[in-house]
Amino acid sequence: MAELRYLRHFELAVLRTNKVALHTLPVCDQKFMTCFPVCKQNQKFNLKQLYIMPIKIAAQCFVARSSVGSLRPGEKGPQNGVGATSSYPDNYQSMNDFERQLQELFDDIKQMIRMGNKNDATDLLKANYEMVNERLSGGTKGVEEAAVLDIIALGFMAVGDFNFVGSLLNEMKEVVDTLKDDAPRLDSILMHMGSMYSTLGNFERSLDAYQRAIYIMERTYGKDSTFLVTHYLGVAKVYGSDGKAAKAVEMYQHAITLLESSRGAESKDLVVPLLGLGNLLLKEGRAKDAEAHFVRVLNIYTSLYGQNDGRSGMAMSSLAQVKWAQGEMDEAIHLYKSALQILKESNYMSVDDNIMEKMRVDLAELLHAVGRGREGRALLEECLLITERNKGNEHPDLVTHMMNLASSYSQSKNYVEAERLLRRSLKIMTKQMGTDDQSITFPMMHLAVTLYHLKQDEEAEQFALEVLRIREKAFGEDSLPVGEALDCLVSIQTRLGKDDSELLKLLKRILKIQEKEFGHDSEGVMVTLKKIVYYLDRLGRRHEKFPIQRRLSVLRRKYKQMGRH
Numbered sequence: 001m002a003e004l005r006y007l008r009h010f011e012l013a014v015l016r017t018n019k020v021a022l023h024t025l026p027v028c029d030q031k032f033m034t035c036f037p038v039c040k041q042n043q044k045f046n047l048k049q050l051y052i053m054p055i056k057i058a059a060q061c062f063v064a065r066s067s068v069g070s071l072r073p074g075e076k077g078p079q080n081g082v083g084a085t086s087s088y089p090d091n092y093q094s095m096n097d098f099e100r101q102l103q104e105l106f107d108d109i110k111q112m113i114r115m116g117n118k119n120d121a122t123d124l125l126k127a128n129y130e131m132v133n134e135r136l137s138g139g140t141k142g143v144e145e146a147a148v149l150d151i152i153a154l155g156f157m158a159v160g161d162f163n164f165v166g167s168l169l170n171e172m173k174e175v176v177d178t179l180k181d182d183a184p185r186l187d188s189i190l191m192h193m194g195s196m197y198s199t200l201g202n203f204e205r206s207l208d209a210y211q212r213a214i215y216i217m218e219r220t221y222g223k224d225s226t227f228l229v230t231h232y233l234g235v236a237k238v239y240g241s242d243g244k245a246a247k248a249v250e251m252y253q254h255a256i257t258l259l260e261s262s263r264g265a266e267s268k269d270l271v272v273p274l275l276g277l278g279n280l281l282l283k284e285g286r287a288k289d290a291e292a293h294f295v296r297v298l299n300i301y302t303s304l305y306g307q308n309d310g311r312s313g314m315a316m317s318s319l320a321q322v323k324w325a326q327g328e329m330d331e332a333i334h335l336y337k338s339a340l341q342i343l344k345e346s347n348y349m350s351v352d353d354n355i356m357e358k359m360r361v362d363l364a365e366l367l368h369a370v371g372r373g374r375e376g377r378a379l380l381e382e383c384l385l386i387t388e389r390n391k392g393n394e395h396p397d398l399v400t401h402m403m404n405l406a407s408s409y410s411q412s413k414n415y416v417e418a419e420r421l422l423r424r425s426l427k428i429m430t431k432q433m434g435t436d437d438q439s440i441t442f443p444m445m446h447l448a449v450t451l452y453h454l455k456q457d458e459e460a461e462q463f464a465l466e467v468l469r470i471r472e473k474a475f476g477e478d479s480l481p482v483g484e485a486l487d488c489l490v491s492i493q494t495r496l497g498k499d500d501s502e503l504l505k506l507l508k509r510i511l512k513i514q515e516k517e518f519g520h521d522s523e524g525v526m527v528t529l530k531k532i533v534y535y536l537d538r539l540g541r542r543h544e545k546f547p548i549q550r551r552l553s554v555l556r557r558k559y560k561q562m563g564r565h
Contacts, residue, residue, distance in 0.1 A: 143186060532548055
């Protein structure tokens with residue numbers, strides 16, 4: 001179901017935009033990052049109170065280690081940092097006061113972002129930056145300043161100000177480059193730097209930060225310590241993002257081996273690296289290899305919590321993706337349905353959670369793909385009803401559900417219902433984005449196509465022309481989105497009986513875009529060439545027609561030999 005797949009990708013792109021701040025750290029640090037998700041109106045803050053304690057204490061209390069790095073009997077613990085009292089200052093009350101104030105800062109930022117008040121969160125972070133910047137300007141550049149910059153950078157990652165994060169990372173690098181490897185908490189700071197560099201796409205610096213952190217950890221705790229797992233997962237993520245899958249697999253497997261030897265083959269701590277490795281293999285098209293890791297995760301959760309626990313449901317959902325990738329559609333559908341049922345009955349997450357929403361859309365797409373459109377449509381209607389109930393009848397999040405549902409109705413030839421949904425989508429988006437924003441061309445284009453199927457050609461033409469105008473302005477006259485709009489317009493105007501020479505001009509524009517984007521031998525080019533030959537023949541322009549025909553014949557032979565035409 002090509003249309004539904006396309007719209008689904010559009011929807012997930014919107015979700016990623018809203019959630020990017022939650023994924024800036026490795027999985028094992030997600031608990032820490034929940035201090036910064038999306039914000040409390042008109043709240044006043046006494047910023048000076050945030051730094052009434054000695055700033056050097058900050059390095060000891062910023063980040064707690066995750067469960068992956070927690071101690072077990074016989075394991076060697078940290079010599080510096082949160083778990084080691086030998087490095088704490090003598091004034092425990094001062095340390096506790098500072099920790100309390102720091103926690104209040106985190107809580108304030110968390111609350112502000114959650115309430116949608118990003119501007120106040122940004123002001124608070126900048127005020128704290130100005131304070132630590134005074135110390136840096138005065139020549140004080142120690143681990144304490146690096147630790148405070150670290151927290152501020154993580155805060156700006158959460159509010160989505162990536163440009164300022166890049167500047168902060170440059171300052172942090174200047175400081176940490178001067179620090180000795182035995183500086184307290186330096187490994188955690190480096191780990192966060194590695195993660196933030198990775199999010200910004202600077203993989204070289206990300207690896208440098210992670211590798212120094214690993215060197216420090218290996219020297220402090222030994223090469224067999226599970227404290228290294230967090231760092232290995234960070235490096236694996238960087239390699240995977242940088243297209244170095246083999247190295248990423250090696251790092252994931254190293255982390256898994258460390259945990260197995262320390263925690264046992266059934267430890268829940270294995271879930272994070274197993275999922276990371278499975279997802280990487282799935283992305284690389286190695287679904288069969290990925291399956292074993294997802295099955296193992298499901299077995300771990302089922303053994304620990306039972307098959308009706310929400311965690312087991314999530315594992316089933318991951319396994320469903322593998323089955324789908326392998327073409328085992330019935331098994332994938334069964335796993336998706338079971339996962340959704342378990343998540344719903346266990347109250348593991350809210351029914352309007354983005355994860356459950358994505359699962360319903362995935363299952364709907366799969367059902368359409370196997371010809372079970374009615375079942376898929378029921379899931380899309382459920383998504384729409386849940387969003388309406390929780391966000392209101394005019395919320396922008398309704399649009400992707402209505403467009404998906406309209407595509408489903410169009411596939412079943414119920415164009416009247418598709419038209420109703422698309423008009424409503426366009427109204428919501430126009431109210432939200434204005435009449436010239438390129439995003440409104442998504443429902444507008446689909447509405448033009450639907451009206452064409454309903455033989456309302458004059459109105460369809462007006463919408464197609466408006467899409468063309470907006471996209472030319474937004475993307476340029478030779479862009480792929482413009483080519484899509486032109487293709488739609490040609491179909492409509494052909495049935496309206498527009499002038500052949502004008503239609504030929506439009507087709508030549510489409511051909512130029514297709515050649516640029518897909519190459520001179522693409523299938524799309526061949527289809528457009530057929531149309532050009534047709535109109536050249538109608539116009540009696542045989543001297544132009546013959547070279548196009550020869551080119552078309554060459555392409556036809558090529559695709560015939562490939563068994564595709």
